Amino acid sequence: xxxxxxxxxxxxxxxxxxxxxxxxxxxxxxxxxxxxxxxxxxxxxxxxxxxxxxxxxxxxxxxxxxxxxxxxxxxxxxxxxxxxxxxxxxxxxxxxxxxxxxxxxxxxxxxxxxxxxxxxxxxxxxxxxxxxxxxxxxxxxxxxxxxxxxxxxxxxxxxxxxxxxxxxxxxxxxxxxxxxxxxxxxxxxxxxxxxxxxxxxxxxxxxxxxxxxxxxxxxxxxxxxxxxxxxxxxxxxxxxxxxxxxxxxxxxxxxxxxxxxxxxxxxxxxxxxxxxxxxxxxxxxxxxxxxxxxxxxxxxxxxxxxxxxxxxxxxxxxxxxxxxxxxxxxxxxxxxxxxxxx
Amino acid sequence: xxxxxxxxxxxxxxxxxxxxxxxxxxxxxxxxxxxxxxxxxxxxxxxxxxxxxxxxxxxxxxxxxxxxxxxxxxxxxxxxxxxxxxxxxxxxxxxxxxxxxxxxxxxxxxxxxxxxxxxxxxxxxxxxxxxxxxxxxxxxxxxxxxxxxxxxxxxxxxxxxxxxxxxxxxxxxxxxxxxxxxxxxxxxxxxxxxxxxxxxxxxxxxxxxxxxxxxxxxxxxxxxxxxxxxxxxxxxxxxxxxxxxxxxxxxxxxxxxxxxxxxxxxxxxxxxxxxxxxxxxxxxxxxxxxxxxxxxxxxxxxxxxxxxxxxxxxxxxxxxxxxxxxxxxxxxxxxxxxxxxx
DNA sequence: CGGCGTTCCGAAAAGGTTTTCGGAGGCTTT
DNA sequence: AAAGCCTCCGAAAACCTTTTCGGAACGCCG
Numbered sequence: 001x002x003x004x005x006x007x008x009x010x011x012x013x014x015x016x017x018x019x020x021x022x023x024x025x026x027x028x029x030x031x032x033x034x035x036x037x038x039x040x041x042x043x044x045x046x047x048x049x050x051x052x053x054x055x056x057x058x059x060x061x062x063x064x065x066x067x068x069x070x071x072x073x074x075x076x077x078x079x080x081x082x083x084x085x086x087x088x089x090x091x092x093x094x095x096x097x098x099x100x101x102x103x104x105x106x107x108x109x110x111x112x113x114x115x116x117x118x119x120x121x122x123x124x125x126x127x128x129x130x131x132x133x134x135x136x137x138x139x140x141x142x143x144x145x146x147x148x149x150x151x152x153x154x155x156x157x158x159x160x161x162x163x164x165x166x167x168x169x170x171x172x173x174x175x176x177x178x179x180x181x182x183x184x185x186x187x188x189x190x191x192x193x194x195x196x197x198x199x200x201x202x203x204x205x206x207x208x209x210x211x212x213x214x215x216x217x218x219x220x221x222x223x224x225x226x227x228x229x230x231x232x233x234x235x236x237x238x239x240x241x242x243x244x245x246x247x248x249x250x251x252x253x254x255x256x257x258x259x260x261x262x263x264x265x266x267x268x269x270x271x272x273x274x275x276x277x278x279x280x281x282x283x284x285x286x287x288x289x290x291x292x293x294x295x296x297x298x299x300x301x302x303x304x305x306x307x308x309x310x311x312x313x314x315x316x317x318x319x320x321x322x323x324x325x326x327x328x329x330x331x332x333x334x335x336x337x338x339x340x341x342x
Numbered sequence: 343x344x345x346x347x348x349x350x351x352x353x354x355x356x357x358x359x360x361x362x363x364x365x366x367x368x369x370x371x372x373x374x375x376x377x378x379x380x381x382x383x384x385x386x387x388x389x390x391x392x393x394x395x396x397x398x399x400x401x402x403x404x405x406x407x408x409x410x411x412x413x414x415x416x417x418x419x420x421x422x423x424x425x426x427x428x429x430x431x432x433x434x435x436x437x438x439x440x441x442x443x444x445x446x447x448x449x450x451x452x453x454x455x456x457x458x459x460x461x462x463x464x465x466x467x468x469x470x471x472x473x474x475x476x477x478x479x480x481x482x483x484x485x486x487x488x489x490x491x492x493x494x495x496x497x498x499x500x501x502x503x504x505x506x507x508x509x510x511x512x513x514x515x516x517x518x519x520x521x522x523x524x525x526x527x528x529x530x531x532x533x534x535x536x537x538x539x540x541x542x543x544x545x546x547x548x549x550x551x552x553x554x555x556x557x558x559x560x561x562x563x564x565x566x567x568x569x570x571x572x573x574x575x576x577x578x579x580x581x582x583x584x585x586x587x588x589x590x591x592x593x594x595x596x597x598x599x600x601x602x603x604x605x606x607x608x609x610x611x612x613x614x615x616x617x618x619x620x621x622x623x624x625x626x627x628x629x630x631x632x633x634x635x636x637x638x639x640x641x642x643x644x645x646x647x648x649x650x651x652x653x654x655x656x657x658x659x660x661x662x663x664x665x666x667x668x669x670x671x672x673x674x675x676x677x678x679x680x681x682x683x684x
Numbered sequence: 685c686g687g688c689g690t691t692c693c694g695a696a697a698a699g700g701t702t703t704t705c706g707g708a709g710g711c712t713t714t
Numbered sequence: 715a716a717a718g719c720c721t722c723c724g725a726a727a728a729c730c731t732t733t734t735c736g737g738a739a740c741g742c743c744g
Contacts, residue, residue, distance in 0.1 A: 001742035004486035011410070012465075012468075014730060014731090015732095016730080024693075024730095025693065025694045025695075026694085027693075027694055027695075027696090027732080027733080027734095028692085028693055031693090031733090035356070037731095038692060038693080039692070039693080040691080040692060042691090043692080043693085055488060057462065057465055058730085058731070059377050059407070059468060059729090059730050059731070060468065061403045061404075061407045061468055061729085061730075062407055062729075062731040063410065063730095063731055063732075064403050064699095064731095065700065065701095065731080066699050066733085067701080067730055067731090068353070068701090070403065072467075075447070080428065080431075081432060083628075086422065086423075086428055087423075087448075089422070090422055090423060093422070093448070093449050094449075097448070097449075097456075097460075100463070102463060102464070104397075104446060105417070105431075105447040106435070106439070106444070106445075107435050107436075107446050112438075120399065121442070122397045125444060126354075126401060126403055126405070127413075146397060191728080205497075211377065225557060229631075229632060229634035230633075234634075247456075253364060256628065256632060259632065260632070263634075280641075286425075289571075289572060290573070290602070291572075292605075323541075351713090356699090356701090357700065357702095358700075358701095366723075367723065368700085368701080368724085369703080369704095369723075370722085370723055370724070372703085372705060372730080373702090373723090378702095380705095380721075380722060382722060382725080385723085386737085399701085401699090402701095403699090403700080404699075404729085405701055405702075406699080406701095406729095407700085407701080407728095407729045407730065407731095408700090408701055408703085408728070408729050409701090409729085449686085595698095610709070636732080683711090
C-alpha cells in the first residue's frame with residue numbers, strides 16, 4: 001500500500017515556506033490562498049501549486065489569534081453515559097461540522113467542580129460559544145463562572161430565565177401520545193409513568209391528562225409513578241390488570257417500562273394490540289424494534305434538538321443572543337403495539 | 343441570584359493588562375504566573391492578585407502557537423450512534439481530562455470523504471495527536487492524509503501493521519465465557535452467535551471452541567450465525583431446542599440475542615438458569631439488568647480501552663510511538679442467568 | 685513627455701504569550 | 715575602594731497569519 005510518509009519532527013509547512021517556494025511575499029501568498037483579489041491569476045496559480053506541493057495547511061491558532069475568533073465551541077455534558085446526551089451531541093456536531101466549526105467535548109460527570117474546571121479550560125481556549133447539555137429535563141443552575149461568550153442550554157434548561165434554553169416539549173409529547181391512542185379507538189387508557197422526581201414524567205402526565213379531558217375521557221386508575229425500568233413496568237402492569245381489568249391502552253413512561261408491560265400482558269394472555277394497546281416514550285430503537293410486537297413510541301427528536309441548539313448558538317455568536325426557553329416538538333412513531341401491521 | 347456579569351464585547355484581559363495593573367513588565371508577569379523563579383515573592387503576589395482581579399485566563403492560542411504544542415487531541419469516530427463508540431470516548435475523555443488536554447470530537451458517519459475533511463481540520467488546528475475509533479472490530483484502512491502527529495486506532499485496528507491499534511480481546515472473551523459456563527457445571531453448551539460478517543463474532547467463536555476443546559468438550563450443534571438482534575435470538579433458540587433438546591447452556595453473540603433466547607426459553611417452559619444457563623456479550627446494562635433473570639454477560643471494558651488508547655497517545659506524543667496491535671482484556675459479569683442468586 | 689489611473693506586490697503591524705539575555709542594583713570579599 | 719557575585723526585572727525576539735497601506739510598474743490620455 002502506498003501510504004504517504006509521516007515525517008515526524010519535520011514541522012509543518014508555514015506560509016513563509018509557501019511564499020518562498022512560489023517566489024512571492026507572504027502577504028501575496030496569503031491573499032492568493034484566501035481568494036482575495038489584487039493578485040494576478042498566474043501568481044495565484046503559482047502559490048496554489050507551491051501550497052499543494054508542501055501540503056500546506058494554515059495554522060488555525062495564528063489565524064484565531066488574529067481574528068479574535070477561533071471557530072471552536074465547547075460542548076459540555078453533565079452525563080455522557082446517559083442515553084439522551086448522545087443524540088443531542090450528534091445533532092450539534094452535525095450542525096457545526098457543516099459550518100466549519102470544531103467541537104470541544106467535555107464531560108463533567110455530574111460534578112460541579114469538574115464542570116467549572118472544564119469551563120475555565122474552554123474559555124482559555126477561547127471558544128466562540130458553549131452548549132451545556134443536561135442529563136434530565138429538570139432545570140439546572142447556570143454556569144458558575146463569568147462567561148463572556150454565548151451559552152445555550154440544551155435538554156436541561158437553565159434556572160435563570162434570561163438564559164437561552166432548548167428543551168423537548170414533554171407536555172406536547174404526553175398530549176400527542178394520548179391523541180394517538182384515542183385515534184386508534186381506545187377509550188380506557190391507563191398511564192404507567194416513570195420516576196415522579198423528574199419533570200419529564202410530570203410534564204407528560206400534564207399533557208396526557210389535558211388530551212383526555214379534551215376528548216371527554218378520564219384516565220383509567222391513577223397515574224402510576226415508579227422508576228424508568230423494566231421491572232417497574234412488569235409490576236405496575238400486574239397491579240393495573242388486577243384493579244382495572246377493562247383497560248384497553250397503556251401509555252408508559254419509557255420504552256423500558258413498556259417492555260416490562262408487554263411481558264406482563266403476554267403472560268396474562270392479553271393480546272397486543274388487539275386487547276390492549278401499548279405505547280412507550282423515547283423511541284429507543286433497540287427497545288422498540290426488538291419488542292413483540294414492535295413498540296409504538298414518542299421520539300423526542302433529540303438530534304434535532306442538538307441541531308437547534310447549535311444553530312441558536314451560531315446566531316448568538318454573530319448576531320443577537322436569544323433569551324428564554326424554546327421547545328422542540330416530539331413525534332409519535334407508530335409500530336405494531338398500537339396499530340396492527342397493514 | 344448573584345450571577346456575575348457577562349460583559350459581551352469587552353475583550354478578555356490579556357497579560358499586558360495584568361502586567362500594567364501590577365506595575366511590572368509582561369515578562370515578569372508571565373514568570374510570576376507560571377511559577378518560574380527569578381521573581382521575588384512580593385512581586386509574584388502582586389501579579390497574582392492583579393490576575394485574579396481581572397479574572398485573567400491565558401490565551402491558549404498564543405501559548406500553543408509559541409510552544410508548538412496545543413494540548414489538544416482529535417477524537418475521530420466513524421459511527422457515534424453505535425453503542426460501542428460512547429464508552430471508548432468516555433474513557434479517552436477521562437484520561438485526557440486528567441492530563442489537561444482538550445478533546446476535539448468529530449464524527450465521520452462512516453463516510454471517507456467526511457473523515458478526510460475532519461482530519462484536515464484537525465491538523466489545521468494543530469492537534470498533538472489523533473485517536474481513531476472504529477465502529478466494528480474489523481480492520482479499517484489507515485487515515486488517508488499524510489499525518490505528522492501520532493495516531494492511535496481504537497476498537498477497529500488499522501490495516502497497516504505498523505500503526506498502533508488498541509482492540510478488545512474477543513478471542514479471550516469467547517474463551518472466558520465458555521470457561522465460566524463450564525465452571526457453572528455445564529457440559530452441553532451451544533452457541534448462538536451474531537453476524538458472521540463481523541470478526542468479533544468469529545473471534546469469539548474461536549476462543550469458545552478452544553476453551554471447549556481444552557475441557558474435552560464439544561459444542562452442541564453448530565455455531566448459529568445470524569444477526570445481533572433479539573428476533574434472531576428467539577428464532578435461533580427455537581430451532582436449537584427442537585434439534586438439541588438436551589442443551590444446558592447457551593452462549594449468545596450479544597445481549598440482545600440473549601434477550602430473545604430468554605424469551606423463547608420461558609415460552610418453552612425451560613427454567614433459567616436451572617435447566618439452561620444463558621450468557622450474553624457486551625454487558626449492556628439496560629439489557630442485562632432488565633432481563634429475567636438478570637443476564638450474565640462479557641464486558642469488553644471499553645471505557646478501559648478508551649483510557650488505554652489515550653495513554654498510548656500520550657506516550658506517543660512525548661516519547662516513542664508504539665507499534666502493532668494491543669488487546670484489552672474482557673471480563674465476565676456474573677448475574678442470575680448462569681448462577682442462581684445467593 | 686508629464687500626469688493619472690490601474691494593477692499587482694511587499695513591508696510591516698497586530699494578535700498574546702514565553703523565553704532568552706542583558707542590565708541594574710545591592711551585597712560581599714580582597 | 716575595586717572587583718565579583720547574586721537577585722530581580724525588562725526589552726525583544728519568536729510563533730504564524732491577515733490586513734493595511736504604500737510603492738512600483740505599466741498603459742493611456744492630454
